[in-house]
Amino acid sequence: xxxxxxRAKVFLLESDFNKVLMALQKKEIFMLDSKYNQNAVKTDxxxxxxxxxTKIIDVLEKYRGKKSFFxxxxxxxxxxxxxNEDLINTLIKIENVYxxxxxxxxxxxDNVSLxxxxxxxxxxxxxxxxxxxxxxxxxxxxxxxxxVENFKTIISANEHMEYQILSITPYGQAVALVYEKTYxxxxxxxxxxxxxxxxxxxxDDKLMNDYLNDLEINIEExxxxxxxxxxxxxxxxxxxxxxxxxGDKLLNxxxxxxxxxxxxETSIYIEGWIKEKDKTIFEETIKNSTDIYTLELNEPKEDDxxxxxxxxxxxxxxxxxxxxxxxxxxxxEIDPNPTMAFWYWxxxxxxxxxxxxxxxMLVACGLFLKLKKPRGGTKQLLSIFFxxxxxxxxxxxxxxxxxxxSVDFLNFIGNIFGQTWNSFDPVSNxxxxxxxxxxxxxxxxxxxxVIKTFQSIRMKSYLEIIAPISWIFVLCxxxxxxxxxxxxxxxxxxxxxxxxxxxxxxxxxxxxxxxxGFGGLYGITGYLxxxxxxxxxxALSLSSAVIGFAMNLLADMVRIDGNWILYIxxxxxxxxxxxxxxxxxxxxxxxxxxxxxxxxxxxxFFGKFYEGxxxxxxxxxxEVNYLNNVEFDNL
Numbered sequence: 001x002x003x004x005x006x007r008a009k010v011f012l013l014e015s016d017f018n019k020v021l022m023a024l025q026k027k028e029i030f031m032l033d034s035k036y037n038q039n040a041v042k043t044d045x046x047x048x049x050x051x052x053x054t055k056i057i058d059v060l061e062k063y064r065g066k067k068s069f070f071x072x073x074x075x076x077x078x079x080x081x082x083x084n085e086d087l088i089n090t091l092i093k094i095e096n097v098y099x100x101x102x103x104x105x106x107x108x109x110d111n112v113s114l115x116x117x118x119x120x121x122x123x124x125x126x127x128x129x130x131x132x133x134x135x136x137x138x139x140x141x142x143x144x145x146x147x148v149e150n151f152k153t154i155i156s157a158n159e160h161m162e163y164q165i166l167s168i169t170p171y172g173q174a175v176a177l178v179y180e181k182t183y184x185x186x187x188x189x190x191x192x193x194x195x196x197x198x199x200x201x202x203x204d205d206k207l208m209n210d211y212l213n214d215l216e217i218n219i220e221e222x223x224x225x226x227x228x229x230x231x232x233x234x235x236x237x238x239x240x241x242x243x244x245x246x247g248d249k250l251l252n253x254x255x256x257x258x259x260x261x262x263x264x265e266t267s268i269y270i271e272g273w274i275k276e277k278d279k280t281i282f283e284e285t286i287k288n289s290t291d292i293y294t295l296e297l298n299e300p301k302e303d304d305x306x307x308x309x310x311x312x313x314x315x316x317x318x319x320x321x322x323x324x325x326x327x328x329x330x331x332x333e334i335d336p337n338p339t340m341a342f343w344y345w346x347x348x349x350x351x352x353x354x355x356x357x358x359x360x361m362l363v364a365c366g367l368f369l370k371l372k373k374p375r376g377g378t379k380q381l382l383s384i385f386f387x388x389x390x391x392x393x394x395x396x397x398x399x400x401x402x403x404x405x406s407v408d409f410l411n412f413i414g415n416i417f418g419q420t421w422n423s424f425d426p427v428s429n430x431x432x433x434x435x436x437x438x439x440x441x442x443x444x445x446x447x448x449x450v451i452k453t454f455q456s457i458r459m460k461s462y463l464e465i466i467a468p469i470s471w472i473f474v475l476c477x478x479x480x481x482x483x484x485x486x487x488x489x490x491x492x493x494x495x496x497x498x499x500x501x502x503x504x505x506x507x508x509x510x511x512x513x514x515x516x517g518f519g520g521l522y523g524i525t526g527y528l529x530x531x532x533x534x535x536x537x538x539a540l541s542l543s544s545a546v547i548g549f550a551m552n553l554l555a556d557m558v559r560i561d562g563n564w565i566l567y568i569x570x571x572x573x574x575x576x577x578x579x580x581x582x583x584x585x586x587x588x589x590x591x592x593x594x595x596x597x598x599x600x601x602x603x604x605f606f607g608k609f610y611e612g613x614x615x616x617x618x619x620x621x622x623e624v625n626y627l628n629n630v631e632f633d634n635l
Contacts, residue, residue, distance in 0.1 A: 011294035046254035087246040101229040120167040120174035145172035145195035244626035306331040309617035318383035327612025349391020351593040356403035361389030404548025441534025448608030466502030551581025
């Protein structure tokens, strides 16, 4: 059911604001009014630290290697109240090491590139520092890519030029050419003719061979430093939990800083919402956080937009995500979640209808929830699948299906109790399942109309109860028609007359009442369409059973008769077909049931009574992005 809310206004000193806010975050009972969530306060400091922390966390995750899938990170809430100084110092220390590591890696990459450039020219007989010191000659070094032998012949025949042949590379023949400056143009023409590409070498007094030796030593030294720095980064992996804590602390500090508040001459104040049942806890939290305050708690006004929060049990809580995807309930209407959760749970199980698949849902989702401890929407979705595993198993027993194999579960159970029971096979006889699905849909729709009736009574709109009650009788007349045509049609006619009256009486004016009455009669087409929609229950149940049976048949067909080697190969292929086929059928069955079950709730069920249009109660709390959980003491 939807919880009753109170509007809370708190006056306090600005110096106590953060302390009070943290206390409220711990309790998770107070939601700020939406007007306090937009503030122009700059959070550049927090944003910068969050980005830096995220970067270092990502870097250390790579150094740590493969992490456990079920890793769980948690800190006590008291850590959020401590100073960030030590954590930020740790962050800076890691950043410095990582920066030094990157600088050394870049430097060594440059050295290796330089070494590759130098290697072809190690036989140069003069240092590069001498190239610009010659008065009468120029020196060019680079690669000749065309007709090297012709190049050597041409240069050898020219008394104004000399060359040195160096190494052969993929870029061409490395050469050094010396020519008299007065013959520069002639030399350049020759070089161009033979595809010469000049290379720039570092200017140094050493010969290139000696320079290369020093460079190799330097590369080795830097490589040693890189290994040492990487070892430090590996050691820093132990700081990952603390960095995650820092990231979430900064996130919450940013959120606190972003909260706006109203001011008076002597104090500040904030407004928001609490559940009525949390009134005492809220008052004690404020009292324990500050000595100087004023607190006002009031009933919501008629025109207030009150947030919606429910008091449902933990099972129904998970199914609330289904309703919220359609629309959050408004504060003043009946909570649809307890009823919707039951129907969604039941219909999902019938659509899946296989004992094997139900066991997978229970075991796989249960273990994931227990070991991985997901949060938010993932937790709710997996919890829904977990609970829906129960009706899936029950339906599978009734249908006698276990991974597509026909197993008479009810016969076995009946023997235990001395009864003659048999499982029902919907594949060989689908008509009863189709009739059952449509009949179940009628009950589902009646349930929605009953809620509509109670909602109208609650809102004191008594004239609005005539139409839904009449529609209930219309739906109930259908089985009566099957049993006794005459009585059923009389019953149906009276009910439709009630529909016409109920639809007309709430309209204004003669034309409005006429159009409303006949429009109500026309509504029978919508109800018939809704009833036929429930045929999808049988369709999805049959499709899952037939595909499962087909996969079993295919797995058996790949069996190879012959010697034991062929037999083992056949078993392997059969197991592969069975596994892939049933994984496909299971996933598609889950997806189809999830979507079509939701569609039946949204259109056929909610369409009878539900308005929605509310917004969720989202209390202040300690937000976590990097941690899985924040542990609280007995507050």
